[in-house]
Amino acid sequence: MLKKLTVETTEEVEFVEITDQIKDLVSENGVDSGLLQIFIPHDEAAVTMMGKGNKDIAGDIKFEINKLDDDFGHIESNVSAAHFKSSVLGVDISFIIDGGELLLGSTQGIYLTDFMGPAEREVLVKIIEG
Numbered sequence: 001m002l003k004k005l006t007v008e009t010t011e012e013v014e015f016v017e018i019t020d021q022i023k024d025l026v027s028e029n030g031v032d033s034g035l036l037q038i039f040i041p042h043d044e045a046a047v048t049m050m051g052k053g054n055k056d057i058a059g060d061i062k063f064e065i066n067k068l069d070d071d072f073g074h075i076e077s078n079v080s081a082a083h084f085k086s087s088v089l090g091v092d093i094s095f096i097i098d099g100g101e102l103l104l105g106s107t108q109g110i111y112l113t114d115f116m117g118p119a120e121r122e123v124l125v126k127i128i129e130g
Contacts, residue, residue, distance in 0.1 A: 001029055002126050003025050004122055006123075007122075009112075010118045012117055013066060013115050014117055015061070015112075016111060016112045018123060019104070019108075019110045022036070026100070032129075034096075034128050034129040036102060036125065036126070036127050037092060038093050038123060040086075043086060044079070044082035045121050046090055046091055046112075047113070048111050049110055050111060051107045053107040086113075
């Protein structure tokens with residue numbers, strides 16, 4: 001099963017939590033055991049997992065990753081920096097499904113990260129039973 005989520009970002013660099021939408025897809029699919037693969041088909045966006053219990057975590061990571069912009073100061077636009085940030089975090093991530101549930105730690109969350117927003121971003125989700 002391949003599903004697509006659409007996420008609207010409102011800032012140039014933004015971390016949008018998508019954990020609940022991903023969990024809903026797992027529940028709707030009815031798979032008891034398998035793998036879930038998330039893929040972001042964009043050069044300026046990525047997907048990551050991080051703690052969600054403290055909102056400062058996303059802010060701190062955003063602050064640190066934006067320091068990478070300084071290394072691209074010789075380029076007229078932020079395109080190269082956005083591509084680099086996407087490469088660093090990665091455009092895909094996998095999770096285990098067991099007992100019909102996505103296995104995540106109690107404070108772990110899944111985030112779409114956009115490095116050249118605002119934009120409409122696609123999130124492709126593949127569930128593989130087994």
